[in-house]
Every structure is written in structure tokens, then in C-alpha cells.
Amino acid sequence: MANIAEMVKNLRWEQTRAKREVERLGDAISALGKLARNTLGAYAKRLGRKKRTMSAAARRRISLAQKARWAKARRVEALAPVRRMSQAARKKIAAAQRARWAKARADQKKAA
Numbered sequence: 001m002a003n004i005a006e007m008v009k010n011l012r013w014e015q016t017r018a019k020r021e022v023e024r025l026g027d028a029i030s031a032l033g034k035l036a037r038n039t040l041g042a043y044a045k046r047l048g049r050k051k052r053t054m055s056a057a058a059r060r061r062i063s064l065a066q067k068a069r070w071a072k073a074r075r076v077e078a079l080a081p082v083r084r085m086s087q088a089a090r091k092k093i094a095a096a097q098r099a100r101w102a103k104a105r106a107d108q109k110k111a112a
Helices: 002-037 040-047 056-079 087-111
Strands: none
Touching: none
16 A cells, blocks of 8 residues: 555656646747747737738849949949059159168167
8 A cells, every 4th residue: 555655656746747847848838939929020910010022023123223233333443543653653662761761770770
């Protein structure tokens, strides 16, 4: 008899544990369900509005307009003049830089 009472006690403990597990699963399902419903379509349904859809023709028009904008931007970049420096300007800059370095070395020798 004591053996059966022990079995009933163990079964009740298992039942309690199973109930807790089912509650945890229910909480997890409801939390995930809230995340899944948190989309524009579900939001619109809650407000009583239909989800906005766009026709294929409208999507195509938008696509073509965007492609035209990008093409125009690329065309403007391509038309921009490329500035090149003359050989004389390069020689002037190089000579000025050599003079700066020579002055810096002379100042360094004076300080030493």
C-alpha cells in the first residue's frame, strides 16, 4: 500500500511539473505570437484598414524613375572636367617643397 501511495505522490509531482512546463510554453508562444503580429499588415488589420499593395505597373514606374535618377547622377559625374596640373606648375611645387626641406634641415643643424 505504501508503494502505491509513493507512486501517486510521484505522479502528482510529475503532473505539477508538466503543468508548469505547459505554462512556460504557452508564455513563449504568446510572446512569439506578439512579435509575429507586429508587422504592418497586422497593424493595419487592427486599425480596420487593408494592407496597401502596389500594382506591378506602379512598381515598374518607380523602378524606372529611380534608375533614371541614378543614370543622371552618373552622367553629371562623367561630364565633370578632369583638372590636370601643367608640368611647369609641378616643377614650381617641387622646387618650393625642396626649399622647405632645405630650410628645415638648416634649422635643425642650427638647433643641434
